[in-house]
Amino acid sequence: MKNLGLIAKLDIKESIRSRWFFVYLLVFGALMALFFVTGITDSVVMGFTGLSRLLLVYMQVTIVILPIFILITTVKSISADRESAILEYMLSFPISLRDYYWGKMIGRFTITFFPVLLALVLGVVWGAFKGAEIPWNVLLIYSAFVFALCAVFLGIAFFISTIVKSHDVALGSSFVVWIVLLAFIDIALIGLMLQNRWSDEFIISIALLNPLEVFRVGAIALFDPELTVMGPVAYYLLDTFGKKMFLVYAILYPLFLGALFAYLGYYFFKKKDLL
Amino acid sequence: MIEVKDAVKRFLDTNVLDHVNLTIEKGDKIALMGPNGAGKTTLVRAILGFYHLDSGEIRVKGYHPTKERVKVLKNISFIPQTPPPIKLSISELLEFVSKSSDVKQESIKEEAARMDLDVEKNLQKPFFKLSGGMKQKMLIAIALAKKSDILIFDEPTANLDPKAREKFYALLSELDSDVSTIFITHRLEEVEKLVNREIYMDLGKIVEDRRVGV
Ligand SMILES: Nc1ncnc2c1ncn2[C@@H]1O[C@H](COP(=O)(O)OP(=O)(O)O)[C@@H](O)[C@H]1O
Numbered sequence: 098m099k100n101l102g103l104i105a106k107l108d109i110k111e112s113i114r115s116r117w118f119f120v121y122l123l124v125f126g127a128l129m130a131l132f133f134v135t136g137i138t139d140s141v142v143m144g145f146t147g148l149s150r151l152l153l154v155y156m157q158v159t160i161v162i163l164p165i166f167i168l169i170t171t172v173k174s175i176s177a178d179r180e181s182a183i184l185e186y187m188l189s190f191p192i193s194l195r196d197y198y199w200g201k202m203i204g205r206f207t208i209t210f211f212p213v214l215l216a217l218v219l220g221v222v223w224g225a226f227k228g229a230e231i232p233w234n235v236l237l238i239y240s241a242f243v244f245a246l247c248a249v250f251l252g253i254a255f256f257i258s259t260i261v262k263s264h265d266v267a268l269g270s271s272f273v274v275w276i277v278l279l280a281f282i283d284i285a286l287i288g289l290m291l292q293n294r295w296s297d298e299f300i301i302s303i304a305l306l307n308p309l310e311v312f313r314v315g316a317i318a319l320f321d322p323e324l325t326v327m328g329p330v331a332y333y334l335l336d337t338f339g340k341k342m343f344l345v346y347a348i349l350y351p352l353f354l355g356a357l358f359a360y361l362g363y364y365f366f367k368k369k370d371l372l
Numbered sequence: 373m374i375e376v377k378d379a380v381k382r383f384l385d386t387n388v389l390d391h392v393n394l395t396i397e398k399g400d401k402i403a404l405m406g407p408n409g410a411g412k413t414t415l416v417r418a419i420l421g422f423y424h425l426d427s428g429e430i431r432v433k434g435y436h437p438t439k440e441r442v443k444v445l446k447n448i449s450f451i452p453q454t455p456p457p458i459k460l461s462i463s464e465l466l467e468f469v470s471k472s473s474d475v476k477q478e479s480i481k482e483e484a485a486r487m488d489l490d491v492e493k494n495l496q497k498p499f500f501k502l503s504g505g506m507k508q509k510m511l512i513a514i515a516l517a518k519k520s521d522i523l524i525f526d527e528p529t530a531n532l533d534p535k536a537r538e539k540f541y542a543l544l545s546e547l548d549s550d551v552s553t554i555f556i557t558h559r560l561e562e563v564e565k566l567v568n569r570e571i572y573m574d575l576g577k578i579v580e581d582r583r584v585g586v
Protein backbone atom coordinates (compact mmCIF):
# COMPACT_ATOMS: atom_id res chain seq x y z
CA MET A 98 0.00 0.00 0.00
CA LYS A 99 2.81 2.42 0.87
CA ASN A 100 4.17 1.92 -2.62
CA LEU A 101 0.94 3.16 -4.19
CA GLY A 102 1.60 6.64 -2.87
CA LEU A 103 5.27 6.40 -3.78
CA ILE A 104 4.56 5.52 -7.40
CA ALA A 105 1.91 8.23 -7.69
CA LYS A 106 4.22 10.85 -6.20
CA LEU A 107 7.17 9.98 -8.44
CA ASP A 108 4.94 9.91 -11.52
CA ILE A 109 3.61 13.36 -10.69
CA LYS A 110 7.11 14.74 -10.19
CA GLU A 111 8.23 13.24 -13.47
CA SER A 112 5.22 14.61 -15.36
CA ILE A 113 5.66 18.09 -13.98
CA ARG A 114 9.12 18.23 -15.53
CA SER A 115 7.99 16.86 -18.89
CA ARG A 116 7.38 18.87 -22.02
CA TRP A 117 3.91 17.51 -22.65
CA PHE A 118 2.73 18.71 -19.28
CA PHE A 119 4.02 22.18 -19.98
CA VAL A 120 2.12 22.35 -23.25
CA TYR A 121 -0.96 20.82 -21.65
CA LEU A 122 -0.93 23.27 -18.78
CA LEU A 123 -0.51 26.15 -21.19
CA VAL A 124 -3.15 25.14 -23.71
CA PHE A 125 -5.72 23.52 -21.52
CA GLY A 126 -5.16 25.55 -18.40
CA ALA A 127 -5.47 28.77 -20.36
CA LEU A 128 -8.55 27.50 -22.11
CA MET A 129 -10.26 26.54 -18.90
CA ALA A 130 -9.26 29.74 -17.18
CA LEU A 131 -10.76 31.78 -20.03
CA PHE A 132 -13.81 29.60 -19.82
CA PHE A 133 -14.43 30.18 -16.15
CA VAL A 134 -13.48 33.82 -16.25
CA THR A 135 -15.76 34.67 -19.18
CA GLY A 136 -18.47 32.51 -17.74
CA ILE A 137 -18.38 34.44 -14.52
CA THR A 138 -18.06 37.82 -16.21
CA ASP A 139 -21.02 36.98 -18.44
CA SER A 140 -23.04 35.99 -15.47
CA VAL A 141 -22.41 39.41 -13.95
CA VAL A 142 -24.01 40.99 -16.97
CA MET A 143 -26.93 38.73 -17.58
CA GLY A 144 -26.87 35.97 -15.01
CA PHE A 145 -26.47 32.50 -16.35
CA THR A 146 -29.31 32.80 -18.80
CA GLY A 147 -27.63 32.04 -22.03
CA LEU A 148 -24.62 30.23 -23.26
CA SER A 149 -22.52 32.89 -24.90
CA ARG A 150 -20.83 32.22 -28.21
CA LEU A 151 -17.50 32.28 -26.51
CA LEU A 152 -18.43 29.74 -23.88
CA LEU A 153 -19.76 27.49 -26.58
CA VAL A 154 -16.49 27.68 -28.44
CA TYR A 155 -14.48 26.84 -25.33
CA MET A 156 -16.64 23.87 -24.64
CA GLN A 157 -16.31 22.53 -28.17
CA VAL A 158 -12.56 22.97 -28.06
CA THR A 159 -12.45 21.04 -24.79
CA ILE A 160 -14.37 18.23 -26.39
CA VAL A 161 -11.88 18.06 -29.21
CA ILE A 162 -8.53 18.51 -27.50
CA LEU A 163 -8.90 17.11 -23.99
CA PRO A 164 -9.48 13.51 -25.08
CA ILE A 165 -6.74 13.39 -27.68
CA PHE A 166 -4.28 15.07 -25.36
CA ILE A 167 -4.94 12.60 -22.56
CA LEU A 168 -4.92 9.60 -24.87
CA ILE A 169 -1.74 10.45 -26.73
CA THR A 170 0.39 11.59 -23.81
CA THR A 171 -0.65 8.72 -21.57
CA VAL A 172 -0.31 6.00 -24.18
CA LYS A 173 2.97 7.47 -25.34
CA SER A 174 4.60 7.64 -21.96
CA ILE A 175 3.54 4.15 -20.93
CA SER A 176 4.66 2.50 -24.15
CA ALA A 177 7.87 4.52 -24.19
CA ASP A 178 8.64 3.23 -20.70
CA ARG A 179 8.09 -0.27 -21.95
CA GLU A 180 10.16 0.07 -25.09
CA SER A 181 13.10 1.75 -23.40
CA ALA A 182 13.21 -0.92 -20.67
CA ILE A 183 12.36 1.57 -17.93
CA LEU A 184 9.38 -0.58 -17.05
CA GLU A 185 11.60 -3.67 -16.90
CA TYR A 186 13.93 -2.00 -14.45
CA MET A 187 11.32 -0.37 -12.23
CA LEU A 188 9.31 -3.57 -12.02
CA SER A 189 12.36 -5.60 -11.02
CA PHE A 190 11.85 -4.11 -7.57
CA PRO A 191 9.44 -5.72 -5.10
CA ILE A 192 6.39 -3.67 -5.94
CA SER A 193 3.01 -5.27 -6.43
CA LEU A 194 1.42 -4.77 -9.83
CA ARG A 195 -1.59 -3.32 -8.05
CA ASP A 196 0.47 -0.57 -6.45
CA TYR A 197 2.30 0.15 -9.68
CA TYR A 198 -0.75 0.31 -11.93
CA TRP A 199 -3.05 2.26 -9.65
CA GLY A 200 -0.22 4.46 -8.45
CA LYS A 201 0.47 5.48 -12.04
CA MET A 202 -3.25 6.02 -12.54
CA ILE A 203 -3.55 8.28 -9.52
CA GLY A 204 -0.47 10.22 -10.60
CA ARG A 205 -1.79 10.71 -14.10
CA PHE A 206 -5.21 11.69 -12.89
CA THR A 207 -3.82 14.31 -10.57
CA ILE A 208 -1.70 15.77 -13.33
CA THR A 209 -4.47 15.82 -15.93
CA PHE A 210 -7.07 17.30 -13.69
CA PHE A 211 -4.76 19.79 -12.03
CA PRO A 212 -4.97 22.55 -14.69
CA VAL A 213 -8.77 22.37 -14.54
CA LEU A 214 -8.70 22.87 -10.82
CA LEU A 215 -6.23 25.70 -11.12
CA ALA A 216 -8.41 27.41 -13.71
CA LEU A 217 -11.45 26.96 -11.53
CA VAL A 218 -9.73 28.70 -8.64
CA LEU A 219 -8.58 31.44 -10.97
CA GLY A 220 -12.11 31.88 -12.28
CA VAL A 221 -13.51 32.16 -8.79
CA VAL A 222 -10.87 34.66 -7.72
CA TRP A 223 -11.57 36.70 -10.82
CA GLY A 224 -15.28 36.54 -10.15
CA ALA A 225 -14.80 37.73 -6.59
CA PHE A 226 -12.61 40.54 -7.86
CA LYS A 227 -15.30 41.58 -10.34
CA GLY A 228 -17.84 41.44 -7.57
CA ALA A 229 -19.86 38.78 -9.30
CA GLU A 230 -22.08 36.37 -7.51
CA ILE A 231 -20.21 33.17 -8.11
CA PRO A 232 -22.38 30.47 -9.69
CA TRP A 233 -21.01 27.72 -7.48
CA ASN A 234 -23.44 25.12 -8.70
CA VAL A 235 -22.57 25.60 -12.31
CA LEU A 236 -18.84 25.69 -11.68
CA LEU A 237 -18.83 22.61 -9.51
CA ILE A 238 -21.00 20.59 -11.84
CA TYR A 239 -18.96 21.60 -14.85
CA SER A 240 -15.77 20.63 -13.01
CA ALA A 241 -17.35 17.29 -12.23
CA PHE A 242 -18.08 16.85 -15.95
CA VAL A 243 -14.47 17.53 -16.82
CA PHE A 244 -13.35 15.22 -14.02
CA ALA A 245 -15.51 12.46 -15.45
CA LEU A 246 -14.24 13.15 -18.95
CA CYS A 247 -10.64 12.87 -17.73
CA ALA A 248 -11.57 9.58 -16.07
CA VAL A 249 -12.96 8.03 -19.25
CA PHE A 250 -10.01 8.88 -21.39
CA LEU A 251 -7.42 7.95 -18.79
CA GLY A 252 -9.19 4.63 -18.36
CA ILE A 253 -9.21 4.01 -22.10
CA ALA A 254 -5.57 5.11 -22.41
CA PHE A 255 -4.43 2.72 -19.66
CA PHE A 256 -6.49 -0.04 -21.21
CA ILE A 257 -4.94 0.45 -24.65
CA SER A 258 -1.46 0.68 -23.15
CA THR A 259 -1.72 -2.63 -21.37
CA ILE A 260 -3.24 -4.69 -24.14
CA VAL A 261 -1.21 -3.28 -27.03
CA LYS A 262 2.54 -3.69 -26.68
CA SER A 263 3.71 -1.87 -29.78
CA HIS A 264 4.15 1.87 -29.58
CA ASP A 265 2.79 2.63 -33.06
CA VAL A 266 -0.26 0.39 -32.79
CA ALA A 267 -1.08 1.89 -29.39
CA LEU A 268 -0.90 5.44 -30.75
CA GLY A 269 -2.92 4.44 -33.82
CA SER A 270 -5.66 2.87 -31.70
CA SER A 271 -5.93 5.96 -29.51
CA PHE A 272 -6.38 8.05 -32.58
CA VAL A 273 -9.12 5.78 -33.92
CA VAL A 274 -10.99 5.86 -30.59
CA TRP A 275 -10.87 9.63 -30.61
CA ILE A 276 -12.06 10.00 -34.22
CA VAL A 277 -14.91 7.54 -33.76
CA LEU A 278 -16.18 9.24 -30.61
CA LEU A 279 -15.93 12.66 -32.22
CA ALA A 280 -17.74 11.43 -35.30
CA PHE A 281 -20.72 10.37 -33.28
CA ILE A 282 -21.61 13.61 -31.62
CA ASP A 283 -24.68 15.52 -32.58
CA ILE A 284 -23.79 16.56 -36.07
CA ALA A 285 -23.19 13.08 -37.39
CA LEU A 286 -26.15 11.74 -35.47
CA ILE A 287 -28.46 14.27 -37.10
CA GLY A 288 -27.18 13.08 -40.44
CA LEU A 289 -28.07 9.52 -39.56
CA MET A 290 -31.47 10.55 -38.30
CA LEU A 291 -32.25 12.41 -41.48
CA GLN A 292 -31.34 9.45 -43.60
CA ASN A 293 -33.95 7.49 -41.72
CA ARG A 294 -31.93 4.36 -42.18
CA TRP A 295 -31.62 3.58 -38.49
CA SER A 296 -34.32 3.80 -35.89
CA ASP A 297 -34.31 6.86 -33.67
CA GLU A 298 -33.97 4.70 -30.56
CA PHE A 299 -30.78 3.24 -31.91
CA ILE A 300 -29.33 6.65 -32.60
CA ILE A 301 -30.30 7.88 -29.15
CA SER A 302 -28.59 4.87 -27.61
CA ILE A 303 -25.41 5.66 -29.48
CA ALA A 304 -25.59 9.20 -28.20
CA LEU A 305 -26.08 7.99 -24.65
CA LEU A 306 -23.13 5.62 -24.89
CA ASN A 307 -20.75 8.18 -26.30
CA PRO A 308 -19.04 9.95 -23.39
CA LEU A 309 -18.23 12.94 -25.57
CA GLU A 310 -21.85 13.47 -26.54
CA VAL A 311 -22.90 12.97 -22.95
CA PHE A 312 -20.42 15.62 -21.86
CA ARG A 313 -21.59 17.96 -24.59
CA VAL A 314 -25.27 17.66 -23.84
CA GLY A 315 -24.61 17.89 -20.13
CA ALA A 316 -22.59 21.06 -20.54
CA ILE A 317 -25.17 22.70 -22.76
CA ALA A 318 -27.98 21.80 -20.41
CA LEU A 319 -25.97 23.27 -17.58
CA PHE A 320 -25.18 26.59 -19.21
CA ASP A 321 -28.13 27.15 -21.47
CA PRO A 322 -31.41 26.38 -19.76
CA GLU A 323 -33.22 27.68 -22.82
CA LEU A 324 -31.52 25.08 -24.98
CA THR A 325 -31.02 27.45 -27.86
CA VAL A 326 -27.84 25.87 -29.21
CA MET A 327 -28.91 22.33 -28.87
CA GLY A 328 -29.05 19.77 -31.65
CA PRO A 329 -32.10 17.52 -32.02
CA VAL A 330 -30.48 14.52 -30.35
CA ALA A 331 -29.47 16.59 -27.36
CA TYR A 332 -32.95 18.06 -27.23
CA TYR A 333 -34.54 14.64 -27.32
CA LEU A 334 -32.26 13.38 -24.54
CA LEU A 335 -33.01 16.26 -22.22
CA ASP A 336 -36.68 16.08 -22.99
CA THR A 337 -36.82 12.39 -22.15
CA PHE A 338 -34.59 12.34 -19.09
CA GLY A 339 -35.25 15.70 -17.60
CA LYS A 340 -32.39 18.07 -16.86
CA LYS A 341 -31.53 16.89 -13.35
CA MET A 342 -31.45 13.26 -14.29
CA PHE A 343 -29.27 13.97 -17.24
CA LEU A 344 -26.77 16.03 -15.27
CA VAL A 345 -26.37 13.14 -12.86
CA TYR A 346 -26.00 10.72 -15.74
CA ALA A 347 -23.42 12.96 -17.40
CA ILE A 348 -21.26 12.71 -14.29
CA LEU A 349 -21.79 9.08 -13.34
CA TYR A 350 -21.73 7.37 -16.72
CA PRO A 351 -18.27 8.57 -17.81
CA LEU A 352 -16.91 7.80 -14.35
CA PHE A 353 -18.30 4.31 -14.58
CA LEU A 354 -16.96 3.79 -18.09
CA GLY A 355 -13.52 5.08 -17.10
CA ALA A 356 -13.41 2.81 -14.06
CA LEU A 357 -14.46 -0.14 -16.19
CA PHE A 358 -11.70 0.38 -18.75
CA ALA A 359 -9.14 1.10 -16.04
CA TYR A 360 -10.08 -2.13 -14.32
CA LEU A 361 -9.95 -4.14 -17.54
CA GLY A 362 -6.52 -2.66 -18.18
CA TYR A 363 -5.44 -3.75 -14.72
CA TYR A 364 -6.79 -7.24 -15.33
CA PHE A 365 -4.71 -7.65 -18.47
CA PHE A 366 -1.70 -6.02 -16.85
CA LYS A 367 -1.76 -8.84 -14.32
CA LYS A 368 -2.69 -11.65 -16.67
CA LYS A 369 -0.49 -10.88 -19.65
CA ASP A 370 3.28 -10.61 -20.10
CA LEU A 371 4.58 -7.31 -18.77
CA LEU A 372 7.11 -6.72 -21.53
CA MET B 373 17.28 -21.12 -4.74
CA ILE B 374 15.89 -21.10 -8.25
CA GLU B 375 14.17 -24.01 -9.89
CA VAL B 376 13.15 -24.03 -13.53
CA LYS B 377 11.12 -27.08 -14.50
CA ASP B 378 10.36 -27.89 -18.11
CA ALA B 379 9.77 -24.21 -18.89
CA VAL B 380 8.31 -23.34 -22.28
CA LYS B 381 7.79 -19.79 -23.51
CA ARG B 382 6.46 -19.21 -27.00
CA PHE B 383 6.61 -16.00 -29.00
CA LEU B 384 4.88 -16.16 -32.37
CA ASP B 385 4.95 -19.94 -32.61
CA THR B 386 8.62 -20.37 -31.79
CA ASN B 387 9.70 -21.79 -28.49
CA VAL B 388 12.01 -19.11 -27.22
CA LEU B 389 12.35 -21.24 -24.10
CA ASP B 390 12.13 -24.86 -25.18
CA HIS B 391 11.62 -27.17 -22.19
CA VAL B 392 14.32 -25.60 -20.05
CA ASN B 393 15.33 -27.37 -16.85
CA LEU B 394 17.71 -25.70 -14.46
CA THR B 395 18.38 -25.74 -10.76
CA ILE B 396 20.44 -22.98 -9.26
CA GLU B 397 21.84 -23.71 -5.82
CA LYS B 398 22.73 -21.34 -3.06
CA GLY B 399 26.11 -19.84 -3.83
CA ASP B 400 26.18 -20.80 -7.51
CA LYS B 401 28.00 -18.29 -9.68
CA ILE B 402 26.86 -18.82 -13.22
CA ALA B 403 28.09 -17.51 -16.55
CA LEU B 404 25.13 -17.75 -18.92
CA MET B 405 26.30 -17.67 -22.52
CA GLY B 406 25.08 -18.29 -26.04
CA PRO B 407 24.45 -16.54 -29.35
CA ASN B 408 22.08 -13.58 -29.70
CA GLY B 409 18.49 -14.72 -29.67
CA ALA B 410 19.28 -17.88 -27.72
CA GLY B 411 16.75 -16.99 -25.05
CA LYS B 412 19.04 -15.84 -22.23
CA THR B 413 17.19 -12.62 -21.58
CA THR B 414 13.86 -14.38 -21.86
CA LEU B 415 14.91 -16.96 -19.26
CA VAL B 416 15.98 -14.24 -16.87
CA ARG B 417 12.79 -12.27 -17.44
CA ALA B 418 10.72 -15.36 -16.75
CA ILE B 419 12.56 -15.80 -13.45
CA LEU B 420 11.84 -12.17 -12.62
CA GLY B 421 8.14 -12.71 -13.35
CA PHE B 422 7.83 -10.54 -16.46
CA TYR B 423 6.59 -13.40 -18.61
CA HIS B 424 3.92 -16.00 -18.03
CA LEU B 425 5.17 -19.42 -19.13
CA ASP B 426 3.22 -21.46 -21.67
CA SER B 427 4.02 -24.56 -19.66
CA GLY B 428 6.36 -25.74 -16.96
CA GLU B 429 7.10 -23.79 -13.82
CA ILE B 430 9.63 -21.65 -12.03
CA ARG B 431 10.16 -21.23 -8.31
CA VAL B 432 12.42 -18.77 -6.57
CA LYS B 433 12.98 -19.84 -2.98
CA GLY B 434 9.73 -21.68 -3.35
CA TYR B 435 7.79 -18.65 -4.57
CA HIS B 436 5.97 -18.24 -7.88
CA PRO B 437 7.47 -15.38 -9.94
CA THR B 438 4.18 -13.93 -11.23
CA LYS B 439 1.78 -14.90 -8.46
CA GLU B 440 4.13 -13.91 -5.65
CA ARG B 441 6.23 -11.32 -7.37
CA VAL B 442 6.87 -9.17 -4.32
CA LYS B 443 8.30 -12.09 -2.35
CA VAL B 444 10.38 -13.22 -5.30
CA LEU B 445 11.79 -9.80 -6.11
CA LYS B 446 12.70 -9.07 -2.50
CA ASN B 447 15.42 -11.66 -2.97
CA ILE B 448 16.72 -10.55 -6.35
CA SER B 449 18.85 -7.69 -7.61
CA PHE B 450 18.73 -7.18 -11.33
CA ILE B 451 20.81 -5.09 -13.69
CA PRO B 452 19.52 -4.81 -17.25
CA GLN B 453 21.55 -5.04 -20.42
CA THR B 454 21.63 -1.29 -21.06
CA PRO B 455 20.83 1.31 -18.41
CA PRO B 456 17.27 2.47 -19.07
CA PRO B 457 16.76 6.23 -19.66
CA ILE B 458 14.96 6.74 -16.35
CA LYS B 459 13.64 10.28 -16.08
CA LEU B 460 13.60 10.39 -12.30
CA SER B 461 16.36 12.36 -10.65
CA ILE B 462 18.96 10.43 -8.70
CA SER B 463 17.40 11.44 -5.40
CA GLU B 464 13.98 10.27 -6.60
CA LEU B 465 15.45 7.01 -7.83
CA LEU B 466 17.11 6.48 -4.47
CA GLU B 467 13.82 7.19 -2.74
CA PHE B 468 12.08 4.68 -4.98
CA VAL B 469 14.63 1.97 -4.28
CA SER B 470 14.91 2.58 -0.58
CA LYS B 471 11.16 2.67 0.04
CA SER B 472 10.22 -0.20 -2.24
CA SER B 473 13.06 -2.51 -1.22
CA ASP B 474 13.87 -1.45 2.31
CA VAL B 475 17.40 -0.33 1.57
CA LYS B 476 19.05 2.58 3.34
CA GLN B 477 19.99 5.37 0.92
CA GLU B 478 23.26 5.63 2.81
CA SER B 479 24.31 2.13 1.85
CA ILE B 480 23.65 2.85 -1.83
CA LYS B 481 25.85 5.92 -1.56
CA GLU B 482 28.57 3.88 0.13
CA GLU B 483 28.52 1.24 -2.58
CA ALA B 484 28.71 3.97 -5.21
CA ALA B 485 31.64 5.62 -3.46
CA ARG B 486 33.52 2.36 -3.64
CA MET B 487 33.32 2.66 -7.42
CA ASP B 488 34.34 6.34 -7.26
CA LEU B 489 30.86 7.60 -8.02
CA ASP B 490 29.90 10.63 -5.96
CA VAL B 491 26.14 10.40 -5.55
CA GLU B 492 25.73 13.54 -3.44
CA LYS B 493 27.05 15.71 -6.25
CA ASN B 494 24.48 14.35 -8.70
CA LEU B 495 21.34 14.10 -6.58
CA GLN B 496 19.31 16.59 -8.60
CA LYS B 497 20.36 15.32 -12.03
CA PRO B 498 17.95 13.16 -13.98
CA PHE B 499 19.31 9.65 -14.19
CA PHE B 500 19.26 9.59 -18.00
CA LYS B 501 21.59 12.58 -18.15
CA LEU B 502 24.44 10.78 -16.39
CA SER B 503 27.23 9.39 -18.56
CA GLY B 504 26.99 5.75 -19.61
CA GLY B 505 29.57 4.67 -17.08
CA MET B 506 27.99 6.60 -14.22
CA LYS B 507 24.58 5.10 -14.97
CA GLN B 508 25.96 1.62 -14.88
CA LYS B 509 27.79 2.28 -11.63
CA MET B 510 24.61 3.68 -10.11
CA LEU B 511 22.68 0.55 -11.05
CA ILE B 512 25.43 -1.67 -9.72
CA ALA B 513 25.55 0.29 -6.45
CA ILE B 514 21.79 -0.14 -6.07
CA ALA B 515 21.97 -3.84 -6.85
CA LEU B 516 24.73 -4.46 -4.32
CA ALA B 517 23.19 -2.30 -1.60
CA LYS B 518 20.01 -4.31 -1.82
CA LYS B 519 21.90 -7.25 -0.28
CA SER B 520 19.88 -9.80 -2.21
CA ASP B 521 20.44 -13.54 -2.14
CA ILE B 522 20.33 -13.61 -5.91
CA LEU B 523 22.05 -11.26 -8.32
CA ILE B 524 21.18 -11.26 -12.00
CA PHE B 525 23.26 -9.24 -14.45
CA ASP B 526 22.43 -8.98 -18.13
CA GLU B 527 25.80 -8.01 -19.63
CA PRO B 528 26.60 -5.62 -16.80
CA THR B 529 29.93 -4.25 -17.97
CA ALA B 530 29.05 -3.37 -21.56
CA ASN B 531 29.25 0.37 -20.80
CA LEU B 532 32.22 0.41 -18.46
CA ASP B 533 35.79 1.27 -19.26
CA PRO B 534 38.43 -1.36 -18.41
CA LYS B 535 39.32 0.24 -15.09
CA ALA B 536 35.73 0.43 -13.90
CA ARG B 537 35.21 -3.11 -15.06
CA GLU B 538 38.04 -4.29 -12.84
CA LYS B 539 36.58 -2.37 -9.90
CA PHE B 540 33.22 -3.97 -10.50
CA TYR B 541 34.64 -7.47 -10.51
CA ALA B 542 36.69 -6.70 -7.45
CA LEU B 543 33.48 -5.71 -5.65
CA LEU B 544 31.80 -8.88 -6.77
CA SER B 545 34.60 -11.07 -5.50
CA GLU B 546 33.85 -9.65 -2.04
CA LEU B 547 30.29 -10.92 -2.17
CA ASP B 548 29.11 -13.36 0.41
CA SER B 549 29.76 -16.86 -0.90
CA ASP B 550 26.12 -17.77 -0.23
CA VAL B 551 24.88 -15.30 -2.82
CA SER B 552 23.83 -16.86 -6.11
CA THR B 553 24.76 -14.93 -9.23
CA ILE B 554 23.85 -15.16 -12.89
CA PHE B 555 25.97 -13.23 -15.37
CA ILE B 556 24.76 -13.12 -18.93
CA THR B 557 27.93 -12.41 -20.83
CA HIS B 558 29.80 -12.64 -24.09
CA ARG B 559 33.17 -12.37 -22.42
CA LEU B 560 33.84 -15.49 -20.47
CA GLU B 561 37.41 -14.43 -19.80
CA GLU B 562 36.09 -11.55 -17.64
CA VAL B 563 34.00 -13.62 -15.32
CA GLU B 564 35.98 -16.84 -15.51
CA LYS B 565 37.56 -16.31 -12.12
CA LEU B 566 34.22 -15.60 -10.47
CA VAL B 567 32.09 -18.44 -11.71
CA ASN B 568 31.72 -22.06 -10.79
CA ARG B 569 29.24 -22.92 -13.54
CA GLU B 570 29.17 -22.22 -17.25
CA ILE B 571 25.86 -22.62 -19.02
CA TYR B 572 25.38 -22.35 -22.78
CA MET B 573 22.01 -21.76 -24.39
CA ASP B 574 21.06 -22.04 -28.03
CA LEU B 575 17.64 -21.93 -29.70
CA GLY B 576 15.86 -21.87 -26.38
CA LYS B 577 17.59 -24.91 -24.94
CA ILE B 578 20.38 -25.34 -22.47
CA VAL B 579 23.01 -27.12 -24.53
CA GLU B 580 25.77 -27.27 -22.00
CA ASP B 581 25.94 -26.93 -18.23
CA ARG B 582 29.23 -27.63 -16.58
CA ARG B 583 30.77 -26.95 -13.25
CA VAL B 584 34.22 -25.48 -13.26
CA GLY B 585 36.77 -25.15 -10.48
CA VAL B 586 36.89 -21.77 -8.79
N1 LIG C 1 8.45 -9.80 -26.18
C1 LIG C 1 8.83 -10.53 -27.24
N2 LIG C 1 7.96 -10.74 -28.27
C2 LIG C 1 8.32 -11.49 -29.33
N3 LIG C 1 9.51 -12.08 -29.48
C3 LIG C 1 10.43 -11.91 -28.51
C4 LIG C 1 10.13 -11.13 -27.33
N4 LIG C 1 11.22 -11.14 -26.54
C5 LIG C 1 12.14 -11.89 -27.17
N5 LIG C 1 11.68 -12.36 -28.35
C6 LIG C 1 12.43 -13.24 -29.27
O1 LIG C 1 12.90 -14.33 -28.54
C7 LIG C 1 14.20 -14.70 -28.95
C8 LIG C 1 15.14 -14.78 -27.79
O2 LIG C 1 15.39 -13.47 -27.31
P1 LIG C 1 16.32 -13.17 -26.07
O3 LIG C 1 15.87 -13.98 -24.92
O4 LIG C 1 16.35 -11.71 -25.91
O5 LIG C 1 17.74 -13.69 -26.55
P2 LIG C 1 19.21 -13.41 -25.96
O6 LIG C 1 19.06 -12.59 -24.73
O7 LIG C 1 19.76 -14.77 -25.71
O8 LIG C 1 19.97 -12.70 -27.03
C9 LIG C 1 14.62 -13.73 -30.02
O9 LIG C 1 14.44 -14.34 -31.27
C10 LIG C 1 13.66 -12.56 -29.84
O10 LIG C 1 13.39 -11.97 -31.07
Ligand SMILES: [Mg+2]
Nearest residue numbers: 412413453526
Ligand atom coordinates in the same frame (compact mmCIF):
# COMPACT_ATOMS: atom_id res chain seq x y z
MG1 LIG D 1 19.81 -10.58 -24.28
